[in-house]
Amino acid sequence: xxxxxxxxxxxxxxxxxxxxxxxxxxxxxxxxxxxxxxxxxxxxxxxxxxxxxxxxxxxxxxxxxxxxxxxxxxxxxxxxxxxxxxxxxxxxxxxxxxxxxxxxxxxxxxxxxxxxxxxxxxxxxxxxxxxxxxxxxxxxxxxxxxxxxxxxxxxxxxxxxxxxxxxxxxxxxxxxxxxxxxxxxxxxxxxxxxxxxxxxxxxxxxxxxxxxx
Amino acid sequence: xxxxxxxxxxxxxxxxxxxxxxxxxxxxxxxxxxxxxxxxxxxxxxxxxxxxxxxxxxxxxxxxxxxxxxxxxxxxxxxxxxxxxxxxxxxxxxxxxxxxxxxxxxxxxxxxxxxxxxxxxxxxxxxxxxxxxxxxxxxxxxxxxxxxxxxxxxxxxxxxxxxxxxxxxxxxxxxxxxxxxxxxxxxxxxxxxxxxxxxxxxxxxxxxxxxxx
Numbered sequence: 001x002x003x004x005x006x007x008x009x010x011x012x013x014x015x016x017x018x019x020x021x022x023x024x025x026x027x028x029x030x031x032x033x034x035x036x037x038x039x040x041x042x043x044x045x046x047x048x049x050x051x052x053x054x055x056x057x058x059x060x061x062x063x064x065x066x067x068x069x070x071x072x073x074x075x076x077x078x079x080x081x082x083x084x085x086x087x088x089x090x091x092x093x094x095x096x097x098x099x100x101x102x103x104x105x106x107x108x109x110x111x112x113x114x115x116x117x118x119x120x121x122x123x124x125x126x127x128x129x130x131x132x133x134x135x136x137x138x139x140x141x142x143x144x145x146x147x148x149x150x151x152x153x154x155x156x157x158x159x160x161x162x163x164x165x166x167x168x169x170x171x172x173x174x175x176x177x178x179x180x181x182x183x184x185x186x187x188x189x190x191x192x193x194x195x196x197x198x199x200x201x202x203x204x205x206x207x208x209x210x211x212x213x
Numbered sequence: 214x215x216x217x218x219x220x221x222x223x224x225x226x227x228x229x230x231x232x233x234x235x236x237x238x239x240x241x242x243x244x245x246x247x248x249x250x251x252x253x254x255x256x257x258x259x260x261x262x263x264x265x266x267x268x269x270x271x272x273x274x275x276x277x278x279x280x281x282x283x284x285x286x287x288x289x290x291x292x293x294x295x296x297x298x299x300x301x302x303x304x305x306x307x308x309x310x311x312x313x314x315x316x317x318x319x320x321x322x323x324x325x326x327x328x329x330x331x332x333x334x335x336x337x338x339x340x341x342x343x344x345x346x347x348x349x350x351x352x353x354x355x356x357x358x359x360x361x362x363x364x365x366x367x368x369x370x371x372x373x374x375x376x377x378x379x380x381x382x383x384x385x386x387x388x389x390x391x392x393x394x395x396x397x398x399x400x401x402x403x404x405x406x407x408x409x410x411x412x413x414x415x416x417x418x419x420x421x422x423x424x425x426x
Contacts, residue, residue: 160373
């Protein structure tokens with residue numbers, strides 16, 4: 001089988017993976033807006049403010065998801081270097097095998113042919129060329145395999161660490177919403193956690209900005 | 214506009230979000246197998262073993278992603294309780310408004326009608342009924358809004374913490390692969406990091422099992 005076929009397929013599947021995370025990120029951002037709009041139409045100040053600000057957090061989570069997709073795409077680009085080298089090594093292997101085959105056939109059909117010497121020399125050259133190609137392939141494969149998956153794991157960790165920060169601030173927002181039941185006819189105490197909620201969003205922004213790999 | 218329309222749409226969008234993460238999880242697991250198979254066909258013991266074991270880590274990352282989708286679905290289920298209450302409150306609002314309307318019209322057209330007293334009594338009952346319905350809606354909305362997004366943020370944190378552990382073990386695996394370049398004709402030193410790699414997978418399993426919210 002063609003040397004680069006398996007990696008070609010893997011790179012294609014990775015493209016699907018990236019699309020799924022990209023779509024998830026965009027859907028998240030859209031849901032965030034929907035949550036904010038729903039909260040507004042409840043006519044409940046507290047629900048409206050908290051939904052709106054939880055929406056901001058969800059939207060940031062969505063943007064982190066989209067950035068993750070982008071980083072996965074970088075890892076995918078690195079794998080292409082291996083695939084391209086595999087592709088370029090294939091003709092070198094084929095050439096060497098072809099000459100060796102020819103020699104075998106000629107030895108059987110015409111053992112005293114003078115072409116045998118020519119072919120033997122060609123084979124030596126082809127083997128030398130292939131030795132270089134195989135060493136290049138081995139070097140590129142190991143180097144780029146490590147680079148690709150180091151990039152991939154770094155992307156997983158970046159998304160995870162950022163989303164943990166955001167989710168924790170999201171929880172703080174939810175804690176501001178009083179959900180003790182009211183009895184019919186009794187109003188709720190006025191919502192005045194607005195500035196605390198605003199502060200939580202500022203904290204989330206600061207955390208995101210301060211994040212380092 | 215119908216009270217529950219916005220939330221209905223949000224719940225539907227959340228279903229799309231869940232599908233994207235589910236698809237991403239499955240694609241990850243499939244890519245993991247492809248990576249392992251690619252590594253095997255390189256015929257390089259080191260690349261083969263590390264690809265196979267990085268594949269195991271990626272596969273676990275994919276399974277965590279699928280579990281995340283499942284947890285998002287639970288959060289989505291909680292939102293349905295709000296939507297259902299919104300749905301059930303709508304007729305109560307409509308009924309109250311309809312009676313009030315009727316009274317207005319009758320007062321204009323037939324101010325001395327005896328039906329006015331009947332309608333006024335009906336309105337008092339409808340208002341009392343609606344007062345209860347609105348209190349129920351307010352209570353359910355606040356309680357379930359908090360519950361839904363607490364579940365959602367917990368899901369974000371669980372996925373993130375587990376994937377960080379896995380990615381860090383993945384990095385340890387990559388570090389076992391020697392990528393110093395070889396010169397043509399020189400073989401690589403034999404790969405004998407197999408048992409260390411096996412140990413890393415065991416560590417990853419242990420970490421996953423020990424994880425707690």
